[in-house]
Amino acid sequence: MDNESAKDPHLRSWSSTDWRQNETVTPVDGDPSDDGLVAGTLDERRSFGARSAAVVLGQVVARETQGAHEVWAHAAGRDLAVTQLTPEPCRGHLLRATLGDMGFDAGAFDGDLRVRGIIDQKAFSLVSVMEQEGVLNQWGHLVEEGDIIAIPPGGELDGRFQGHVAYAVVTAPWDLLMQRAEAFEGLAEPGFWTGPAIYSPPPEARAACKRVLQGCSSLLRALGGGVPSSAVAFLRNELLDGVLTAVAKVQVGGGRRQGVLNAARIVRGAEDFVEGGGARQAVQIEDICLALNISRRTLYRAFHDLLGISPKAYLRLKAMSAARARLLDAGDRPTTVTQVALDQGFWELGRFAGAYRAMFGESPSETLRTAQGDNLRR
Numbered sequence: 001m002d003n004e005s006a007k008d009p010h011l012r013s014w015s016s017t018d019w020r021q022n023e024t025v026t027p028v029d030g031d032p033s034d035d036g037l038v039a040g041t042l043d044e045r046r047s048f049g050a051r052s053a054a055v056v057l058g059q060v061v062a063r064e065t066q067g068a069h070e071v072w073a074h075a076a077g078r079d080l081a082v083t084q085l086t087p088e089p090c091r092g093h094l095l096r097a098t099l100g101d102m103g104f105d106a107g108a109f110d111g112d113l114r115v116r117g118i119i120d121q122k123a124f125s126l127v128s129v130m131e132q133e134g135v136l137n138q139w140g141h142l143v144e145e146g147d148i149i150a151i152p153p154g155g156e157l158d159g160r161f162q163g164h165v166a167y168a169v170v171t172a173p174w175d176l177l178m179q180r181a182e183a184f185e186g187l188a189e190p191g192f193w194t195g196p197a198i199y200s201p202p203p204e205a206r207a208a209c210k211r212v213l214q215g216c217s218s219l220l221r222a223l224g225g226g227v228p229s230s231a232v233a234f235l236r237n238e239l240l241d242g243v244l245t246a247v248a249k250v251q252v253g254g255g256r257r258q259g260v261l262n263a264a265r266i267v268r269g270a271e272d273f274v275e276g277g278g279a280r281q282a283v284q285i286e287d288i289c290l291a292l293n294i295s296r297r298t299l300y301r302a303f304h305d306l307l308g309i310s311p312k313a314y315l316r317l318k319a320m321s322a323a324r325a326r327l328l329d330a331g332d333r334p335t336t337v338t339q340v341a342l343d344q345g346f347w348e349l350g351r352f353a354g355a356y357r358a359m360f361g362e363s364p365s366e367t368l369r370t371a372q373g374d375n376l377r378r
Contacts, residue, residue: 058227058235059098060220065109066091067360069325080117080157083314083321085307089361097220099232101173104239106130106217108166114307114314116158116271123171124193125151126243130210134163140261140306141198146206148199148247155196158268160307168213170239180240184248205249212242266292266302270311271318282345285311319344320359323352327364330371337364 067090069082084090092109103123108131119125127149129136136143138159143149151157153174172180181187201209216239223231273291274283288311289296303311323344326335338349341364346352356364 058100058229058232060095060224060227061097062093062095062221062224064091064093065107067324067328069321069328078117078119079121080115080119081318081322082325083114083318084324084359085112085114085160085162085309085314085317087359095217095220097227097235099227099236099239102176102236102239103169103171104216104220104235105169106167106213108164109161110164112160112162114160114318116268117156118154119151119157119169120153120171122153123173124153124177125149125155125157126170126172126247127151127157128168128170128209128213128243128246129165130168130213131164131166134161134165136161136165137264137306138198139196140264143198144200146201146203146210148201148209148243149196150193150199150247151196152193158264168217170243172240176236177240180237181244183241184244187244187248199247199250201246201249205246209242209246212238216242263302263305266294266299267306270299270303274315274318283315317359319346320356323356323364324360324367327367328371330368334372335368337368340364 067084088111090109090111090113092107092111094105094107097104101123103120112134119127129143129145129147129149132143132145136159138149138157143159149157177193178188178190181193186192216235219231219235220227227235269292270288273288285296285299289299292299299311303309303314307314309317323340323346326340326343327337337353341347341349341352353363353365360367
């Protein structure tokens with residue numbers, strides 16, 4: 001990729017569209033399809049062999065994002081803790097579509113993030129890495145461009161996303177996944193999908209999957225004013241079949257199961273210990289080492305190997321990112337900057353505000369005002 005493309009995310013193959021052309025539309029009284037956001041009906045029995053013929057709606061939202069939390073965490077059914085590891089805003093773009101009981105996300109961002117948590121409580125998630133520049137890992141395993149991460153309902157995304165990353169996420173209920181998997185040899189066995197795994201398809205299968213996901217994303221952007229029911233049915237089939245075709249090309253036993261590597265296991269254990277103690281309780285490095293029964297040197301090596309920083313620095317960044325997440329949620333759960341800072345263990349409010357601005361490119365009060373303003377505009 002040339003140097004100019006590396007500087008400007010809008011010049012990239014995956015993110016060349018001006019995302020500001022598509023905005024969230026708020027429905028008004030009357031037929032919701034008049035707002036250009038809702039599709040017509042989809043006959044489930046005709047399309048997927050299901051018994052019901054319930055009316056389902058397609059919805060598309062596309063927007064630019066100013067931070068890591070807007071990219072990952074703000075979606076129904078998700079419970080993700082996002083920690084930004086380097087300063088400056090983590091800007092990007094996001095397209096999110098609801099296609100009946102299926103979901104589709106496509107987006108890109110530039111930054112360095114630790115992301116851990118449940119991506120969907122009830123649906124199966126297939127995460128495709130569309131573009132990658134930098135280090136990506138999942139459960140401590142390196143992830144390459146074109147890899148597919150399969151996560152069962154309630155399973156955890158647990159990794160680091162560094163540099164420029166473009167991704168797509170297809171979410172589908174278990175019964176729908178199994179219906180579509182019947183067409184692929186080896187994928188129809190329920191045991192194949194019981195555990196999280198990373199699949200690395202051959203180059204031609206990666207390229208084909210990427211074309212399908214890009215094509216569906218482009219179609220959704222083009223149909224942003226309204227998605228007809230025929231398009232909803234087509235997209236549901238195309239997205240699932242496109243990803244499953246790539247997974248089916250992986251040789252038997254070629255998936256890397258979740259088996260958390262040692263460094264990732266230590267970092268997870270440290271996070272769990274800190275979370276269990278509550279945000280206000282000061283945690284010492286020695287406390288973590290004692291709880292995990294490891295030496296200080298082993299703890300530091302694990303954090304440096306996985307995240308590139310010390311455990312002390314990471315815990316501070318984690319608290320700062322948790323503060324931002326809470327401020328962004330102020331539209332639904334009112335709060336104050338002072339309360340958020342104290343809840344996350346920042347006792348010197350002036351230093352907290354300065355560090356927050358250096359990290360996220362705006363003051364905590366600006367984040368709070370934006371969240372409150374968004375709530376008023378709903």
